[in-house]
């Protein structure tokens with residue numbers, strides 16, 4: 001397969017159009033077969049459910065080249081099942097999970113020339129999404145939907161290695177108890193833009209959201225779950241019904257326990273415990289793990305002993321093991337690596 005002439009190691013994290021995308025339409029109560037198309041545009045009624053009432057959800061996963069030259073993706077079945085949960089919560093029809101995984105394979109195969117080579121640090125980011133496409137003016141679910149999946153090559157999330165970031169405790173909430181924080185809905189991101197723009201203006205990389213009801217427990221950032229390492233080497237990760245169940249976080253819990261022999265705790269984490277932890281990181285598909293060096297709580301700084309120069313040693317071990325599994329250097333648990 002001839003690869004595109006792309007400067008892989010200098011790619012940023014931005015959209016770039018590729019050759020083919022998958023499209024399936026839901027009409028009269030059923031999904032059609034779906035097709036791969038070269039058309040990267042969408043024509044919609046001005047009154048589409050997605051435009052009026054934000055009826056839309058999405059997923060994100062990656063395909064990449066392993067050390068031995070295979071094109072693979074990581075746990076796409078979990079993206080399929082999480083999208084099912086999102087659709088059910090938003091009164092949208094579920095796209096069958098097995099067909100979701102087939103569509104991932106079809107899209108990557110059709111754009112194989114854009115899958116970055118092993119060692120470049122770049123990956124092919126895959127974006128499945130669904131939206132209400134028929135006209136809705138009274139508040140109710142749309143009757144017709146479109147499921148789409150495109151892909152775009154993206155650079156290493158952190159150029160020149162993962163430097164620890166500084167985050168701040170945010171005074172706005174991300175997700176209400178019994179709300180939609182646990183699903184991957186566009187609406188959760190629309191209302192986070194104000195906070196992220198403000199955080200950047202104030203010199204912070206991300207917002208740490210606390211639980212909306214009591215503001216005493218740690219939830220997550222706008223797009224990544226937290227992991228903490230205690231001074232005696234236990235992985236602690238916050239549990240709450242309003243946190244989005246990150247596939248990276250769930251995978252790291254397995255890696256910590258089964259590969260590194262660590263103790264793992266998935267439990268509510270009080271904000272006032274954080275000062276006692278040794279390491280902190282954010283996890284998600286895009287960066288795998290971003291180390292956090294400092295948390296600013298209204299001017300009061302919590303500085304982790306791992307410092308601002310590099311990833312903490314345990315975080316680094318977690319990162320190296322998970323990326324080793326993804327890249328085929330370390331044997332993966334059954335079903336984690338899906339060959340295209």
Ligand SMILES: *Cc1c(COP(=O)(O)O)cnc(C)c1O
Nearest residue numbers: 223224225244246247248284285
């Ligand atoms: C997508 C997302 C994550 C990360 O999930 P992964 O499956 O690891 O990519 C974390 N938090 C939020 C709010 C998200 O939308």
